[in-house]
Amino acid sequence: MVKAVVLGAAGGIGQPLALLLKANPLVTELSLYDIVNTPGVAADISHISTPAKVEGYLPADDGLKKTLTGADIVVIPAGVPRKPGMTRDDLFKINAGIVRDLANGIAATAPKAFVLVISNPVNSTVPIVAEVFKKAGVYDPKRLFGVTTLDVVRASTFVAEIVGDLSLSKDVVVPVVGGHSGVTIVPLLSQSSHPLPASVDTTSLDALVNRIQFGGDEVVKAKGGAGSATLSMAYAGAEFASKVLRAVKGEEGIVAPSYVSLEADPVGAAALTKELGTELAYFSSNVELGPGGVVKINPLGKITEAEQTLIKAAIPELQKNITTGVTFITEAKVEEPRL
């Protein structure tokens, strides 16, 4: 029995993600939560002829608690998306509080669930969830993931396009490491399962790296104010959730990049830190998954000088994003009781 939860389930990502989870044979119960429209979304999805039982809740009548009771995996796409001209960090002001409140709900009701954070800026929202869990005394770094799968999906697609055979895109594996925003997104194209054609010169390679780093902006621009990636994100989120669930069920050898706390695997973290040449509390690297979540954080391995330069550029930005997330909780002002 697996109960999956989507928080933010009526949104652009939430609806198709809920649909894909309903279609996942590993999911037996699907609980949907949003501040609007969840009963309608749940009623609609519940008519799909797959086994998962579907419920939808709003905040009233302890809806968050009912949603989360018995949850095994919680995926969070709640929050506002970008409009043209905004960075993901511009979303922090609104999304930090949303993610904090939802994390408090998870800590109280489903502290053992695997938590997959989609809400941006991921580099900061994952530390927010961790700090909330630490405060509540329920933190297990092996169970908390920032979803960076969309970067991996984009890299696979764009490489397949360049190789000239889109039918390969499902098989192309490119590790994308670092974090999930602009320069913190570092594709390791030298480790691509499918090497780039010799015709790809340095200029084209730089353009490809840039497209993977700023693929989100491409969609934001194309949507012209109507939000950011939703459908490709739902696909990516469902893929990553499925990997976590397959690993929980005992399938071995599941590896995927994800933005995790380096506390999840101190041994792997030590090797990674040596490669990075600096200590970071969170980083997205290839992570081996098992029944308890993170089993091993893999090192970067052999990378090119150009990739080393990209990593160097990512580090200060990541440091800043992590501190922003951590201090949002640790330095939060205690609200004065109102008389």
Ligand SMILES: NC(=O)c1ccc[n+]([C@@H]2O[C@H](COP(=O)([O-])OP(=O)(O)OC[C@H]3O[C@@H](n4cnc5c(N)ncnc54)[C@H](O)[C@@H]3O)[C@@H](O)[C@H]2O)c1
């Ligand atoms: N990690 C990634 O790769 C990635 C990719 C795409 C988008 N995102 C992020 O995902 C988030 C959602 O994007 P979207 O396009 O689905 O936005 P959206 O506005 O379409 O949907 C967000 C949903 O969250 C709900 N919501 C707001 N506050 C809530 C709360 N307190 N509790 C529960 N639900 C709440 C809204 O009602 C809405 O239905 C954004 O922050 C976006 O930047 C991340």
Ligand SMILES: O=C(O)C[C@H](O)C(=O)O
């Ligand atoms: O670009 C965005 O704001 C959404 C998401 O993070 C993406 O990469 O598409």
